[in-house]
Amino acid sequence: MRNATWFAPHPPYAAKGIGCFVEDLDGRQLLDCANNFFSLIHGHAFAPVVEAIRAAAGDGTAFGLPTEKEIALAELIRGRSPRCEQVRFCTSGTEAVMFAIKGARALTGRRALAKFEGAYHGSYDWVEVSLAPEPAAWDDESGNPASIGGSKGVPKHVLQDTVVLPWNDPDRCAAILDKQGSRLAALIIDPVPSRAGMVPVSKKTVEVIHAASEKHGFLIISDEVISFRLSYAGAHPLFGLQPDLITLGKIIGGGLPIGAVAGSARTMSVFDHTQGKPGVALGGTFSANPLAMAAGFSAMTALDEAAIARLNQLGSDLRSEINLSFIEKRIPAQVTGSGSLFRLHLTAKPIADYRSSRCGTPDALRQVHAAALEQGVLLTPNCSGAISTPMEQAHIDDLSTAITRAVADTFAVRGWDQ
Numbered sequence: 200m201r202n203a204t205w206f207a208p209h210p211p212y213a214a215k216g217i218g219c220f221v222e223d224l225d226g227r228q229l230l231d232c233a234n235n236f237f238s239l240i241h242g243h244a245f246a247p248v249v250e251a252i253r254a255a256a257g258d259g260t261a262f263g264l265p266t267e268k269e270i271a272l273a274e275l276i277r278g279r280s281p282r283c284e285q286v287r288f289c290t291s292g293t294e295a296v297m298f299a300i301k302g303a304r305a306l307t308g309r310r311a312l313a314k315f316e317g318a319y320h321g322s323y324d325w326v327e328v329s330l331a332p333e334p335a336a337w338d339d340e341s342g343n344p345a346s347i348g349g350s351k352g353v354p355k356h357v358l359q360d361t362v363v364l365p366w367n368d369p370d371r372c373a374a375i376l377d378k379q380g381s382r383l384a385a386l387i388i389d390p391v392p393s394r395a396g397m398v399p400v401s402k403k404t405v406e407v408i409h410a411a412s413e414k415h416g417f418l419i420i421s422d423e424v425i426s427f428r429l430s431y432a433g434a435h436p437l438f439g440l441q442p443d444l445i446t447l448g449k450i451i452g453g454g455l456p457i458g459a460v461a462g463s464a465r466t467m468s469v470f471d472h473t474q475g476k477p478g479v480a481l482g483g484t485f486s487a488n489p490l491a492m493a494a495g496f497s498a499m500t501a502l503d504e505a506a507i508a509r510l511n512q513l514g515s516d517l518r519s520e521i522n523l524s525f526i527e528k529r530i531p532a533q534v535t536g537s538g539s540l541f542r543l544h545l546t547a548k549p550i551a552d553y554r555s556s557r558c559g560t561p562d563a564l565r566q567v568h569a570a571a572l573e574q575g576v577l578l579t580p581n582c583s584g585a586i587s588t589p590m591e592q593a594h595i596d597d598l599s600t601a602i603t604r605a606v607a608d609t610f611a612v613r614g615w616d617q
């Protein structure tokens with residue numbers, strides 16, 4: 200069982216998925232907002248994707264040769280953002296992030312990486328740094344965010360080579376980048392970091408990143424493994440971000456395992472193996488797997504501008520409905536998010552970054568998660584979620600009611616001390 204799918208006393212086991220519902224082994228249908236951690240933008244068993252997988256499987260599931268299916272999906276992605284001139288596939292978002300960082304190192308000849316405190320980018324050692332630091336360890340001796348290992352036993356040099364930035368604090372970011380910029384290979388940013396509060400990046404922060412990258416020559420990696428869904432062209436254009444590399448995953452695989460690195464032909468040439476030894480060899484037995492390519496092509500074809508606009512409107516309506524009902528009922532809680540993504544916080548105080556998003560105890564969020572399950576709603580264990588295309592306004596209303604009730608029930612049991 201995956202780390203993220205277990206919760207006490209035990210999770211329900213999935214039997215099957217039907218549109219925006221998942222049915223457990225007891226036959227209970229849950230409105231699914233977890234969508235396998237934001238990867239199923241059309242919900243479960245979306246007919247065109249099922250058909251594409253069936254057809255692809257009939258032709259063979261994996262080859263030691265390239266297929267036209269990877270060209271089709273790469274061209275589809277390239278058609279969405281001019282920043283995705285070339286695309287290379289792998290099998291997970293973690294791999295995509297790893298390859299992008301290795302590419303940046305090969306291009307710059309530097310080792311260090313900058314990332315934002317609390318931001319999740321998968322399980323490569325460097326990006327796990329300061330993913331979930333405890334308050335006692337937040338600051339280093341100079342008062343900047345400390346580099347704290349994500350796993351036990353992480354080598355010291357990983358911490359020394361990972362610079363941690365405070366989210367949406369442009370002045371402090373500028374000061375840190377001024378000191379550290381010349382040793383950075385790259386700065387990685389998720390424009391709407393789900394684990395760091397799900398608060399979109401500010402314009403000023405983007406300006407600081409661009410200026411520092413220009414001055415010090417490090418690459419900008421926009422990690423859109425989740426946030427690519429926010430617009431037809433991904434998250435970077437929404438926030439004026441001009442990344443050198445973009446990492447993708449989740450929805451571009453239509454529900455099958457996938458990751459991708461995209462960028463300009465010049466930057467992506469670091470992975471080019473056709474002219475001798477590449478700067479970075481980008482491979483993997485199941486990279487660009489034809490089933491994932493076919494499923495992704497089908498899912499992304501159905502995700503046109505109108506579908507994204509509709510999802511974003513439903514997401515905005517949901518956040519407004521829930522926040523309004525918290526205010527009306529005087530419940531000290533709120534939802535943040537962007538487009539079709541949302542995240543619950545058990546405080547009425549403003550959520551600005553990872554630190555302010557640590558309000559309340561994880562225990563209280565676990566209780567809300569369990570209470571939402573009781574109401575027939577599946578959220579991620581940290582109470583975030585996403586809208587999928589099978590959802591209608593009635594589902595949004597049900598969700599809003601269920602989440603508000605789950606929070607109210609939790610506070611009623613715990614007291615109003617968050």
Ligand SMILES: Cc1ncc(COP(=O)(O)O)c(C=O)c1O
Binds near residue numbers: 292294389422449
């Ligand atoms: C922003 C971001 N980057 C990378 C990853 C890692 O992707 P995967 O779980 O496919 O390895 C995730 C996963 O949630 C993510 O949210």
